[in-house]
Amino acid sequence: MKIKSVVRSIICMDTLITVKVVSAHSESFIHQSIDQVFDVFTFVESTCSRFDDNSEMRNLSRHVGSAVTVSPLLFEAIRFSLELAGMTNGIFDPTIGRLMEEKGFSRHYLNGRTPAPIPDSTHPASYTDVEIDENHRTIKLLKPxxxxxxxxxxxxxxxLAKRILDSFEGFIIDAGGDIFAGGVNENQQPWRIGIRHPLEKESTMGTLCISDMAVCTSGTYERIHIHNGMHHLIDPHKQATSEDLFSCTVVAPxxxxxxxxSTAAFLLGQEQGRKWLEDAELQGLWITSSLQIVTTNDMKRYGYE
Incomplete structure (x- = not known):
């Protein structure tokens, strides 16, 4: 059967989601699968959005001091975030929402939606103020x-979307620069993924060659406040942004x-972040403010050039 390529995009989760499928399956089956992928993104956004008053996560923030049973999806998202926070001594912190709002990131980037304030959430808080119970799947906020x-x-x-597409010969899911590349491309070769130039949107500063791996980038150029010029990658300890780096890209399973x-390694900085990634047996790449490239020791395994 003839191999065909189908590409579709939608706007969701505050960014452009593009899915490309390479397969000998019928186009109707491919389109049905891509529809399911887009449904996944819509569901995750409706569950985890900070900007939607009706999201499950926003509703959780209204319950302080009591254990709340949450959906498996939200529980896993919070559990993983707290684990990452503990691994980085809190430089990655899922309770940074109040600080983000203080710095001007209180409106949805695309639709301008501004959620109602969480009462009494102006007091300092950190990831240690969130308790989870894995046996009962509950979350307890100790502070507003x-x-x-x-x-x-x-x-x-x-x-989650990847599971839907695993039966195809090849596919790529690109959520605003966060990418999973599965299988092979139209030429039966691994996928080539460009590392974006931070100052020239249509240019790259290198490429990776991957299959069945994720490549995600945290960059200062993605979200910049129009009034104060701050980017969205804020260090919760310093309550400020770094001007030493443009981006950090991480490759992981x-x-x-x-x-x-990628967010954690950006906030840790190139020296501490590099050691942290290598200790975790992950590979990464930083672009400094002077456009120098720093990589972990084994980045060449992914064909970086």
Whole structure:
């Protein structure tokens, strides 16, 4: 049967989601599968959005001091975020939502939606103020706080969507630069993924050659406040942004890990972040503010050039 390529895109989760499938399956079956992928992204957004008053996560933020049973999806997102926070001594922190709002990131980037404030959430809080019970699948907020899962939600959606496409010969899911590339491309070769130039949107500063791996980038150029010029990658300890780096890209076996790790490794900085990634047996690449490229020791295994 003839191999065909189908590409479709939607706007969801505050970004452009593009899915490409390479397969000998019928086009109708491919389109049905892509519809299911887009449904996954819509569901994850409706569950984890900080900007939707009706999202499950926003509703959780209204319950302080009591254990709340949450959906498996939200529980896993929060559990993973807290684990990553513990691994980085809180430089990655899912309770950064209040600080994000203070710095001006209180409106949905595309539709301008602004959620109602969480009462009494102005007091300092950290990831240690969130308790989870894995046996009962409950979350307990010890203080009024605003959760933000933006650093892992797209990755989680990609991983769930990947399961739908695993039967195809090849596919790529691109959620605003967070990517999972499965199988092979139209030429029966691994996928080539470009590392975006931070100052020239249509240019790259290198490429990776991957198959069945995720590549996620956290960059200062994605979200910049129009009034104060700050980018969205805020260090919760310093309550400020770094001007030393443009981006950090991480390659990992699944997208939620690559998504969260790229944010964490950016915030840790190139020296500490490099050691942290290598200790975790992950590979990464940083682009500094002077456009220098720093990589972990084994980045060449992914054909970086």
């Amino acid at each position: 706080l605003v959760l933000d899962l933006g650093a892992i939600a797209k990755g989680m959606a990609i991983d 699944y997208a939620m890990l690559a998504d969260g790790a």
